[in-house]
Amino acid sequence: MTTPEARETTEAMVARVRESLDRQGMMATLGVELVAVERGRVELALRHDERFTQQHGFMHAGAVAAVLDSACGYAAYSVMPPEASVLTVTYTVNLLAPAAGLRFALIGSVVRAGRTLVVCRGEAFADHADRPFAAMQATMTALYDRPGISG
Amino acid sequence: MTTPEARETTEAMVARVRESLDRQGMMATLGVELVAVERGRVELALRHDERFTQQHGFMHAGAVAAVLDSACGYAAYSVMPPEASVLTVTYTVNLLAPAAGLRFALIGSVVRAGRTLVVCRGEAFADHADRPFAAMQATMTALYDRPGISG
Amino acid sequence: MTTPEARETTEAMVARVRESLDRQGMMATLGVELVAVERGRVELALRHDERFTQQHGFMHAGAVAAVLDSACGYAAYSVMPPEASVLTVTYTVNLLAPAAGLRFALIGSVVRAGRTLVVCRGEAFADHADRPFAAMQATMTALYDRPGISG
Amino acid sequence: MTTPEARETTEAMVARVRESLDRQGMMATLGVELVAVERGRVELALRHDERFTQQHGFMHAGAVAAVLDSACGYAAYSVMPPEASVLTVTYTVNLLAPAAGLRFALIGSVVRAGRTLVVCRGEAFADHADRPFAAMQATMTALYDRPGISG
Numbered sequence: 271m272t273t274p275e276a277r278e279t280t281e282a283m284v285a286r287v288r289e290s291l292d293r294q295g296m297m298a299t300l301g302v303e304l305v306a307v308e309r310g311r312v313e314l315a316l317r318h319d320e321r322f323t324q325q326h327g328f329m330h331a332g333a334v335a336a337v338l339d340s341a342c343g344y345a346a347y348s349v350m351p352p353e354a355s356v357l358t359v360t361y362t363v364n365l366l367a368p369a370a371g372l373r374f375a376l377i378g379s380v381v382r383a384g385r386t387l388v389v390c391r392g393e394a395f396a397d398h399a400d401r402p403f404a405a406m407q408a409t410m411t412a413l414y415d416r417p418g419i420s421g
Numbered sequence: 422m423t424t425p426e427a428r429e430t431t432e433a434m435v436a437r438v439r440e441s442l443d444r445q446g447m448m449a450t451l452g453v454e455l456v457a458v459e460r461g462r463v464e465l466a467l468r469h470d471e472r473f474t475q476q477h478g479f480m481h482a483g484a485v486a487a488v489l490d491s492a493c494g495y496a497a498y499s500v501m502p503p504e505a506s507v508l509t510v511t512y513t514v515n516l517l518a519p520a521a522g523l524r525f526a527l528i529g530s531v532v533r534a535g536r537t538l539v540v541c542r543g544e545a546f547a548d549h550a551d552r553p554f555a556a557m558q559a560t561m562t563a564l565y566d567r568p569g570i571s572g
Numbered sequence: 573m574t575t576p577e578a579r580e581t582t583e584a585m586v587a588r589v590r591e592s593l594d595r596q597g598m599m600a601t602l603g604v605e606l607v608a609v610e611r612g613r614v615e616l617a618l619r620h621d622e623r624f625t626q627q628h629g630f631m632h633a634g635a636v637a638a639v640l641d642s643a644c645g646y647a648a649y650s651v652m653p654p655e656a657s658v659l660t661v662t663y664t665v666n667l668l669a670p671a672a673g674l675r676f677a678l679i680g681s682v683v684r685a686g687r688t689l690v691v692c693r694g695e696a697f698a699d700h701a702d703r704p705f706a707a708m709q710a711t712m713t714a715l716y717d718r719p720g721i722s723g
Numbered sequence: 724m725t726t727p728e729a730r731e732t733t734e735a736m737v738a739r740v741r742e743s744l745d746r747q748g749m750m751a752t753l754g755v756e757l758v759a760v761e762r763g764r765v766e767l768a769l770r771h772d773e774r775f776t777q778q779h780g781f782m783h784a785g786a787v788a789a790v791l792d793s794a795c796g797y798a799a800y801s802v803m804p805p806e807a808s809v810l811t812v813t814y815t816v817n818l819l820a821p822a823a824g825l826r827f828a829l830i831g832s833v834v835r836a837g838r839t840l841v842v843c844r845g846e847a848f849a850d851h852a853d854r855p856f857a858a859m860q861a862t863m864t865a866l867y868d869r870p871g872i873s874g
Contacts, residue, residue: 295474296481323446330447331509332490336483358482359689360711362513362664362815362860364842366835381858382819386688387661387713389817389858391844405834405842407815407860409662409711411689510840511862513664513709513815515691517684532707533668537839538812538864540666540707542693556683556691558664558709560813560862562840597776598783625748632749633811634792638785660784664815 278352283309286352287344294340302337310380312344318372329369331404334376338363338392338406341378346388346410349380354412359387361408369403371396378408386412429503434460437503438495445491453488461531463495469523480520482555485527489514489543489557492529497539497561500531505563510538512559520554522547529559537563580654585611588654589646596642604639612682614646620674631671633706636678640665640694640708643680648690648712651682656714661689663710671705673698680710688714731805736762739805740797747793755790763833765797771825782822784857787829791816791845791859794831799841799863802833807865812840814861822856824849831861839865 278286284307291297291304297314300322305313314337322333339361347356378392392406429437435458442448442455448465451473456464465488473484490509498507529543543557580588586609593599593606599616602624607615616639624635641660649658680694694708731739737760744750744757750767753775758766767790775786792811800809831845845859 290476293476294481295471296484299472320446321450325441325444326506330445330487332483332487333447335486335490336481339483339486355477357519358516360513360515360662360691362511364511364834364860364862365509366837366842368508381817382854382856384819389662389819391858391860401835403835405844405860407817407844407858409817511813511842515683515709515711517686517691532666533703533705535668540668540813542707542709552684554684556693556709558666558693558707560666592778595778596783597773598786601774622748623752627743627746628808632747632789634785634789635749637788637792638783641785641788657779659821660818662815662817664813666813667811670810 280309282352283348287312287348290347291340291344296336297340300333300337302340305375307344307348309348310345312341312348312378314341314376316374316376326368329374331363331365331369334369334374334394334404335363335406337376338378338394338404339408341376342390342392342406342408343378343410345378345380345390346383349383349388350412354414357411357413359409359411361406363404363406365404367403369394369396373397388412431460433503434458434499438463438499441498442491442495447487448491451484451488453491456526458495458499460499461496463492463499463529465492465527467525467527477519480525482514482516482520485520485525485545485555486514486557488527489529489545489555490559492527493541493543493557493559494529494561496529496531496541497534500534500539501563505565508562508564510560510562512557514555514557516555518554520545520547524548539563582611584654585609585650589614589650592649593642593646598638599642602635602639604642607677609646609650611650612647614643614650614680616643616678618676618678628670631676633665633667633671636671636676636696636706637663637665637708639678640680640696640706641710643678644692644694644708644710645680645712647680647682647692648685651685651690652714656716659713659715661711661713663708665706665708667706669705671696671698675699690714733762735805736760736801740765740801743800744793744797749789750793753786753790755793758828760797760801762801763798765794765801765831767794767829769827769829779821782827784816784818784822787822787827787847787857788816788859790829791831791847791857792861794829795843795845795859795861796831796863798831798833798843799836802836802841803865807867810864810866812862812864814859816857816859818857820856822847822849826850841865
């Protein structure tokens with residue numbers, strides 16, 4: 271995973287992330303927006319939606335975790351070579367407080383990228399809070415040459 | 422968390438789990454069915470749905486994890502006293518293979534229940550597979566006397 | 573990771589596990605014994621030792637986790653081809669109760685083995701308890717052809 | 724967990740952390756030093772030691788994780804009321820690279836402290852590296868009034 275910068279402009283990388291995200295039915299269904307992409311960091315936004323609540327009326331941890339997982343996955347993807355695909359190996363998510371708010375910012379960033387495995391951290395913030403209400407540690411893998419798998 | 426059996430019939434416990442699950446907007450939106458409930462074990466079912474896919478066309482890990490989280494949460498809830506509410510503290514999920522299939526079984530079971538924390542494991546199976554394609558280890562907490570929180 | 577059985581006898585696999593374990597200074601220092609090995613399952617034993625306690629006098633979670641990590645790592649190694657080396661990618665450990673006892677059994681088993689990643693679960697039992705006091709979910713990787721790395 | 728500052732000077736908090744750490748047989752055996760303590764952040768140091776290696780001669784992941792666990796645990800303890808004890812509920816550790824080096828810095832910091840649960844992150848650095856070789860996400864709990872448990 272050496273110097274992807276040498277092989278791809280930032281514009282091409284951002285387009286690659288956006289194109290892959292646009293193919294995630296789940297992110298479209300959740301109404302997720304791509305707020306910002308740089309190499310090693312992706313920010314997504316999610317709005318409160320009654321279709322995705324848990325039994326107490328807050329956003330379901332699973333919805334929050336799904337978007338954090340995508341934020342981490344695309345942060346990893348942003349530092350992978352253009353021909354790689356990205357898959358989640360495993361993640362741990364802590365729910366630090368209920369997902370109470372109208373709009374949520376979900377930020378994934380790369381901690382360290384190895385040859386095939388990339389470890390990321392994610393944080394979720396509600397409205398204008400400065401402390402996260404959820405934290406993720408995720409392990410992503412780069413895949414090459416798998417038929418039917420791209421992006 | 423001693424002898425909840427002494428305080429509540431199995432029928433009442435099952436009704437309590439079902440009533441709480443029915444209030445999860447996210448589970449309704451995902452089309453999740455409650456297949457089986459016993460003390461310490463809950464099985465849910467999910468069907469393939471293009472609204473919840475990732476970029477390669479498989480079900481999104483986030484959708485699978487959300488349902489596994491609910492299966493584990495309700496397994497924990499099934500051994501809690503009737504007046505408790507359940508919240509997820511943290512979980513780790515491993516995606517062992519793509520979520521490829523038409524119908525998925527998601528099973529949560531209690532490993533050990535402490536006074537407030539309950540640790541569960543979850544496994545997700547596709548169609549008639551005998552090996553899981555996803556595995557979860559989850560930590561749930563019992564809440565008491567929180568205004569606005571029940572179930 | 574297809575049919576390692578075809579390529580190596582059980583005796584050779586057990587010898588390979590034992591030889592690698594014997595090179596772990598940490599396991600020798602902790603006084604860990606290899607109790608049982610079969611393909612996909614390894615059991616280790618640890619004794620209470622004041623050199624490895626935490627501040628309340630129980631065995632330190634880190635000592636328990638280290639041995640569970642080795643039990644999981646060797647369970648994974650037991651299903652890998654003989655030329656592979658094994659490394660831990662990540663694990664999650666839950667401490668369900670204090671590590672109170674004289675002798676601890678630490679058991680690792682393979683949940684599912686992929687081409688390079690192997691996911692395992694570990695459980696730790698004190699004395700004659702039938703419920704674990706610690707539970708692990710671990711992701712191991714097979715390495716090939718890395719200079720200076722074997723076993 | 725409101726305003727522990729109001730109830731205890733920084734000096735008293737640091738003394739409380741040091742006193743508890745000094746009772747961990749495992750940290751003494753590993754030769755761990757307390758480098759720095761502030762509210763919500765603890766730095767420990769570990770030296771390479773052949774007694775605690777894995778099969779390839781690097782420090783065992785379990786030794787690194789044990790010290791990261793203590794760094795996180797004491798970061799959590801530093802924001803708890805003086806009468807609380809601290810226990811690890813669960814942690815996830817990623818081994819991003821082998822623990823190759825002579826001296827390791829292990830830093831735990833609080834992400835968010837709730838009433839009883841405190842979530843922390845830990846990072847381990849070798850020698851003068853600026854990127855971590857291990858990352859932890861940990862959940863700690865405060866205990867009150869448990870006979871035989873203090874610190």
